Amino acid sequence: MSNKTTIKFNPNQQIDQKTINLLVQKANEVKTRAYCPYSKFQVGAALITPNGNIYQGCNFENAAYGNTICAERGAIASMIASGEYVFSAIAIVTNVTGYNDNDVSSPCGACRQSMREHTAGDKLDDTLVIMENKDGKRVIKDMEQILPMSFGPDSLGIDVSMYAKQGRDLGLYDNYKKETDNKVNGGD
Numbered sequence: 001m002s003n004k005t006t007i008k009f010n011p012n013q014q015i016d017q018k019t020i021n022l023l024v025q026k027a028n029e030v031k032t033r034a035y036c037p038y039s040k041f042q043v044g045a046a047l048i049t050p051n052g053n054i055y056q057g058c059n060f061e062n063a064a065y066g067n068t069i070c071a072e073r074g075a076i077a078s079m080i081a082s083g084e085y086v087f088s089a090i091a092i093v094t095n096v097t098g099y100n101d102n103d104v105s106s107p108c109g110a111c112r113q114s115m116r117e118h119t120a121g122d123k124l125d126d127t128l129v130i131m132e133n134k135d136g137k138r139v140i141k142d143m144e145q146i147l148p149m150s151f152g153p154d155s156l157g158i159d160v161s162m163y164a165k166q167g168r169d170l171g172l173y174d175n176y177k178k179e180t181d182n183k184v185n186g187g188d
């Protein structure tokens with residue numbers, strides 16, 4: 001059996017085992033930087049965009065507990081701040097350990113919704129969600145599997161594809177922004 005496993009993740013691209021391992025490694029790296037004095041539950045996330053860029057996030061908590069931001073949304077914020085809007089795969093790691101299928105921690109509901117908004121590809125099952133626990137137990141699902149019948153931009157009839165197309169530097173967003181500014185400022 002070949003050592004190299006190739007996993008289909010969208011019609012135009014494939015993510016291989018090496019990339020998956022790298023994402024898990026990057027997620028583990030950032031997990032150690034989590035700010036979690038209250039829960040003491042460290043989470044790390046690393047996502048890869050269609051451009052091949054990797055962004056990391058860790059959870060950071062607050063004395064006002066509700067202000068807590070999860071690792072997944074931290075990674076998405078980092079991606080957006082760098083001018084990219086969609087990702088092809090995300091690895092999420094925690095210090096959960098154990099012996100059955102529930103022993104890998106999966107993203108919370110709020111994060112699933114945020115992740116769904118920023119998936120690359122035409123279909124939600126194009127985007128991989130890789131979960132690994134402290135023992136190295138790994139579960140790989142796709143976005144459709146972890147958030148079926150989801151609500152998204154299309155449910156509102158809003159087309160957000162210009163963000164994905166823009167990637168980093170194409171400037172399409174600038175045109176979109178001009179149109180929006182015109183509307184807001186009453187221009188035409």
Ligand code: THU
Binds near residue numbers: 036041061071106111
């Ligand atoms: N947490 C995440 O970072 N991601 C999740 O998907 C679940 C929960 C964080 C939030 C909080 O800091 C700690 O884990 C315990 O809930």
